[in-house]
Amino acid sequence: MLNALAAMGRFGAFSGAIARRMMRRPLFFGQVIEQTWHTTTRCLLPVVAVTFPFGMVMALQGLEIFRIFGAERMLASLISIATLRELSPVLASVLVAAQGGSSCAASLGAMRIKEELDATEVMAIDSIKFHVVPRVIAMTVACPLLNVAGSVAGVAGGYFTAVFIKGESGGIFMAELWSFMEPVDLYGGFVKTTLFGLMIGLISCYHGYRARGGAAGVGKAVNDTVVHSVVAFITLNYFLTSFLFGAVAP
Amino acid sequence: MMSLFAGLGRYGLWCKEFFRAVWVHGPPKGQTLHEAFRIGIQSLPILLIISAFVGTNLALQGYNAFKPLGGQRLVGMFVSLAGVRELAPIIAAAMIAAKAGTEMASQIGVMKIREQVDALEVMAVNPLAYLVAPRLIGILLMLPALTLIAIFVMLTAAYGVSVVQLGLAGHEFIQFASESIEPIDFLYGAVKAVFFGLIICTVSCYFGFHCGKGPEGVGAATNKAVVTSSVICILLNYFISELLYGGSL
Numbered sequence: 001m002l003n004a005l006a007a008m009g010r011f012g013a014f015s016g017a018i019a020r021r022m023m024r025r026p027l028f029f030g031q032v033i034e035q036t037w038h039t040t041t042r043c044l045l046p047v048v049a050v051t052f053p054f055g056m057v058m059a060l061q062g063l064e065i066f067r068i069f070g071a072e073r074m075l076a077s078l079i080s081i082a083t084l085r086e087l088s089p090v091l092a093s094v095l096v097a098a099q100g101g102s103s104c105a106a107s108l109g110a111m112r113i114k115e116e117l118d119a120t121e122v123m124a125i126d127s128i129k130f131h132v133v134p135r136v137i138a139m140t141v142a143c144p145l146l147n148v149a150g151s152v153a154g155v156a157g158g159y160f161t162a163v164f165i166k167g168e169s170g171g172i173f174m175a176e177l178w179s180f181m182e183p184v185d186l187y188g189g190f191v192k193t194t195l196f197g198l199m200i201g202l203i204s205c206y207h208g209y210r211a212r213g214g215a216a217g218v219g220k221a222v223n224d225t226v227v228h229s230v231v232a233f234i235t236l237n238y239f240l241t242s243f244l245f246g247a248v249a250p
Numbered sequence: 251m252m253s254l255f256a257g258l259g260r261y262g263l264w265c266k267e268f269f270r271a272v273w274v275h276g277p278p279k280g281q282t283l284h285e286a287f288r289i290g291i292q293s294l295p296i297l298l299i300i301s302a303f304v305g306t307n308l309a310l311q312g313y314n315a316f317k318p319l320g321g322q323r324l325v326g327m328f329v330s331l332a333g334v335r336e337l338a339p340i341i342a343a344a345m346i347a348a349k350a351g352t353e354m355a356s357q358i359g360v361m362k363i364r365e366q367v368d369a370l371e372v373m374a375v376n377p378l379a380y381l382v383a384p385r386l387i388g389i390l391l392m393l394p395a396l397t398l399i400a401i402f403v404m405l406t407a408a409y410g411v412s413v414v415q416l417g418l419a420g421h422e423f424i425q426f427a428s429e430s431i432e433p434i435d436f437l438y439g440a441v442k443a444v445f446f447g448l449i450i451c452t453v454s455c456y457f458g459f460h461c462g463k464g465p466e467g468v469g470a471a472t473n474k475a476v477v478t479s480s481v482i483c484i485l486l487n488y489f490i491s492e493l494l495y496g497g498s499l
Binding site: 050054065114215231 | 296299300303304306307310311314315318327328331332335336344345348349352353355356357359360363364415464465466467468469470472473476477480481484485487488491492495496
């Protein structure tokens with residue numbers, strides 16, 4: 001228990017150090033852009049490969065429920081709302097944590113083990129500023145971008161199953177797609193994934209930066225990164241959903 | 251693209267070799283329980299937290315989705331259908347892939363780069379039967395159980411949110427929840443979990459055994475293990491759902 005509190009404190013101090021360095025120049029823009037590009041391109045395929053089948057499953061199960069009431073035309077609005085609000089932000093962030101966060105922890109951890117971070121410090125370059133800050137920014141920027149791709153893929157997966165496999169009408173699907181949609185559904189996912197991305201970036205850099213004990217330490221850092229960041233943002237997700245979509249008893 | 255197929259082929263060959271090794275040597279007995287403990291009990295707290303919060307969100311979104319139609323009472327049905335059939339198996343599998351799968355990949359990867367795997371072979375112990383088989387049996391035993399626990403926690407959390415936060419009637423929730431699913435759905439969840447466990451264990455151990463050099467190699471292997479196994483599980487989930495629930499049987 002005490003260990004967990006101490007780790008929280010260390011994490012807070014580390015996040016504070018990052019925040020301080022973000023405010024001050026110089027910001028290494030080349031690094032930022034490179035890391036963002038790297039994260040986005042590497043996560044794109046896994047994100048799409050996960051949200052597309054999930055949209056398909058949602059169409060499959062949703063059709064069965066709506067058939068009971070004879071309300072198959074509701075399917076498209078269920079899929080679009082569920083995808084934009086919950087599934088795509090959460091699944092995209094899980095995959096960003098699994099792919100981007102873990103590779104970030106692995107690379108920082110390897111640099112720590114090989115004393116490359118110390119070498120950076122010796123050359124009078126702030127290692128947090130040069131290595132950590134760009135990765136955190138990259139994760140914060142990449143996560144909402146990937147969420148857009150994930151949302152499109154999720155709805156496309158639903159369309160695919162409903163229209164091509166189950167033989168529903170494509171026109172009705174497209175017509176009903178936006179019928180229950182509100183502006184908050186669009187920017188809500190954006191707000192969520194920005195915060196999730198920030199969280200993943202901070203947690204993965206924290207674990208990578210503090211890795212110790214050779215190759216096994218890197219493995220442990222990667223493991224901790226994925227587990228902790230997923231737990232953190234799924235917990236946060238509940239509060240964000242309550243807050244953004246206003247689900248409180250009248 | 252080419253390397254993807256090459257990797258698939260290598261994975262297939264590795265699996266063939268693994269199953270032959272298990273067939274010939276049999277798994278070591280003492281290790282299996284130990285691995286089952288590691289996989290099951292040590293992943294439990296995380297799984298509990300995650301599935302509780304997934305349950306709360308299901309209830310919130312179900313409420314939001316059905317409120318414009320005046321069907322708030324259907325929240326129970328929505329939660330039980332979505333939770334029991336799809337989300338609990340997937341969430342349990344994703345968390346085990348993230349926790350136990352990455353651990354397998356990094357442990358075996360470290361053994362590989364420290365040449366401990368070769369040392370086992372020198373001692374005439376088959377590394378596949380000795381290292382992978384207990385993990386596989388452990389995960390096959392534990393993942394269905396964890397899935398059922400996840401279902402229970404998810405429904406309980408959803409019930410709590412519906413009654414306390416959303417002010418719905420508790421007995422209606424329970425009535426709609428229990429009417430919309432059947433006991434067989436729990437069995438189907440466990441069946442899904444068996445397949446997911448098989449995928450997670452073999453994929454993670456495969457990446458551990460094919461780990462590159464040094465700390466980067468271990469990190470990359472761990473990374474690939476979690477991403478690949480969760481993507482394959484979710485892809486596979488569609489086909490299992492289609493078979494079990496899609497009415498094609």
